[in-house]
Amino acid sequence: MTHSFTEENYLKIIYHLSQRSAGTVQTNTIADEIQTKPASVTDMLKKLSDKKLVNYVKYQGVTLTAKGVEIAVNIVRKHRLWEVFLVDKLNFKWDEVHEIAEELEHINSPVLVERLDKFLGFPKKDPHGDPIPDRHGIFETLQFTKMSKLQTGDKGIVVGVSEHSSAYLKHLEKLGLTLGKHIEILEVADFDGSVELNVSNEKLNISREVARHILIKK
Amino acid sequence: MTHSFTEENYLKIIYHLSQRSAGTVQTNTIADEIQTKPASVTDMLKKLSDKKLVNYVKYQGVTLTAKGVEIAVNIVRKHRLWEVFLVDKLNFKWDEVHEIAEELEHINSPVLVERLDKFLGFPKKDPHGDPIPDRHGIFETLQFTKMSKLQTGDKGIVVGVSEHSSAYLKHLEKLGLTLGKHIEILEVADFDGSVELNVSNEKLNISREVARHILIKK
DNA sequence: GAAAATATTTAGATTTGTCTAAATATAATA
């Protein structure tokens, strides 16, 4: 009925990895993500398979079952709601909340989640622009283009980030490249892909690596 | 540096038990409280002793070291702050919060605790009247008399409860015997210790067992 | 399509926390 933190983390990681690149997820990919050894991943995949939470074929990778998806999405829901709580109510910065939410997402109380959701005003997005699944696990998928794919003259709004490390988010904060900001691409350098752009009437120059993780709605 | 949930729960239980009846705490008492076997308690006491969190003498019982008290009080602080959050902000009833707080108390983020404390307005008491330790672990000990020790004519205010089960708290709620209520003892029955009292201008009759867990400030 | 490189699994060990059954110590009773 209830699952260990470890099982929940595996399900969540498998969910995120299969979102990122549709199809089955590989053992080593999971091991990298979860900071563990491939042998440990194999052990856990067998266990989750026994519990019918994943479809696992030896050497062929893994996908979540419907039940597995349900559990994973619920953890994502909790993670993102807690992040909203931390930012909106406790005045945390968007770069300070992820680690704490990694713990809070495992608190097991359906009624708590529903009341928290209500308390927060049923938010649709978390502090990083990611959509929050509703109580039925339904959410809109974010429509976006990576800033690194834009061309001179393109305009848009910052709607998300695909890298959540504190260092990266702090950097964006400093640049003023936060959610909701309107941007316009002034130039994309041929030799290194660095981007010159306009934000809040200021000219800015960012590397391709930084641009690659900024999600833009045109 | 950091401790497992299990270790934290043992420290908390030992702390509560040594408050309840000053002196050393016995192995079987802990086993009863924590729903485990005495042999398991012995194992854990050895481990906590190795970590210098308890003073443990074979067959003689256990006390917390200064470091052990510090950790235990911090967990109690978190538990009670989260209970206030659940009641004040998420509209839970006082009988619904304990189990959830049992999970939340293990969230490990000092800055979260401080911000939560501030968000709640630095409350001094939790929803059951128990004092909340401040960031230094300091708190006032509740001054009270058990209602079952009062005599005819005694007056006072309900300031706490010594039994936190949902069933008991719901029962008090129904009787209108909640925190802050002024009461007056009308009669104490000789044969069964049941108590007749006045609350909010209503006459009430409660058993000795119920009265025993109601804490009164005269 | 064989050889080499990479990915994955298996076997066996380790740590944490728990348990049962047996042994031992302490406390109560007579």
Added chain:
DNA sequence: TATTATATTTAGACAAATCTAAATATTTTC
């Protein structure tokens, strides 16, 4: 004080999650 009852510890086993090293599969490269 000897006997009995109660409390506690020890010994040995077990489940969960992990690890290392070795074995096996798959994929890539020539």
